[in-house]
Amino acid sequence: MYGMMQPAIAAQGIGKGFRTGFWGPVKQVLRQVDLTVAPGAIFGVLGPNGAGKTTLISILATLLRPDVGQARVLGLDVVREAATLKERINLAASGAHFLWCMTVEDNLRFYGRLYGLGGRALQDKIEKLLDLFGLAEYRAVTFERLSTGLKQRLSLAKALVNDPELLFLDEPTSGLDQEMAHQIRKEILRLNREMGVTILLTTHNLREAESLCTEVAFLKSGQLISEGAIPELQRRLGLGDHLNLIFQDSPAPLDYGRLPGVLHHSVQDSRVDLVLDRVEERLPAILEAVYRTEKKLAQVKIKPVDLEEIYREITH
């Protein structure tokens, strides 16, 4: 039985290849992927196009069977216990696609029924989802007439029709304008925080992962090359936050390399660039040391490490 102590997703040695045509060679898309996602997390799978993100999410969402390896989602085997698992998960993907001639309400009703809902319970659920995603005024509009943003909102609404414990989001904001992408991200955070839904999302948008995910994993050419919380990855890779100290004349005469938390440093003219493990913790001590030298600072600039830097470091 799945409990809070068990991971929401536990995958070991997942491998998948696709044959080109009937007799063509097998192209390996995933190689020995291990993945653990804690319950209640928003976990991001990052990587460039063709890295195997969609293949991985599809295996975990029971839409594809792995060639090798095992995966348990919510404590259930994704192959042998797929039928039971399907009741408790759902998926929204980029470029939402539903039957063109069915209205927003028809679509929610159709998918609700597929999860065994009917009667009053289904109607209540539809009304709730229409309200939640601001779709009430479009309830009678057919799918083909909806804007891209509304289609994506419908896709998210559909993904909640069965109150999933775990939601797979495959490039949820891909192709949306900034405003709409922002709205969708807010929805994702709300689902996680208010409704406690565990979320696994794939994206190649690093800023998106940074703003949403508690943990990330990087995929490259079908291999998982790093996984963890962003600060943990930063430490593991020796990457740090940037602190630039610009003095009014010459720099303070300090042994910068020996200051607490300094990973790298460079001095050029009146400017000192420091790379720190955790800038918010180290800053007071560094400023105190500078203050004691009686050198005057003209400017202090802080730039926390970002996911892009981690990504560059990992993939190169």
Add this chain to the structure above:
Amino acid sequence: MKLRTNWYKIWAFSVRNTLVNRRNVFAMLELLVWPLIGVLSVGLLTRFLSLEGETVSFILIGAVTMNTVQIAQLDLSYALLYSVWSKSLKHEFIAPVRLSHILMGAGLVGLVRGLLVFVVMGGLSVYLFDMDLGRPGLEGLSFFLLGLFLNAAIIGALVLALVLWFGQRAEAAAWAFSYLMLLLCGLYYPVSVLPQEFQVLAQLIPLTYFLDYFRHFYGFPLLSRHPLLYGFSQSVVYLIISYGLVSLTLKHAYQRGTLLRLSD
């Protein structure tokens, strides 16, 4: 509870097919215009050839059968094609639905539409060409219709298997399959006029026996001694085989990533 949730899943596919049919003008044409053209063209041909009453019935039974089977099987064949065309296949298969839900839901709509076509065409045959459709009685009509729908289900299930294996390219098969079957089963002619080797093939098609059974009420000799026994036995065997084939291709689709490819 389980029965009710299963019913909702089946009903979901029935309602979806109904909505697509209702909102598609061409689907309405299938129900009314093509059957009308079918009866008129075949009926008028029999007049031009100065055919007598029983022979006219023989040929009109063929025309009614063809359209009924075609329409009934289309809903089943399209059950997955609608999802392929709208690229929503993965959303349906991530839900806890079984093949039986899809087949029964879409089949139900096929049955109703097939029945409508049968009534429209039968009515026109009676009204315009004096065909005595009531001669086989309720029992004869019921067995014949059941036979037609079983054949439609077999064709529909085979097309579903092809769609899961080949994707959208299998679309043409939805029509081709039934035409091939109809060609061999003696739609407008007795099977005895076919070349010998084709007659053997015709005996492997259940529809041959149902046509044989229905036409004997109009004075045509039975070609087999127990047409209903052969027809229903073959139908059950083929249904089991075709269901097995669809299940197998679905399993392969999960393995080969077809569900994802058809959703892109």
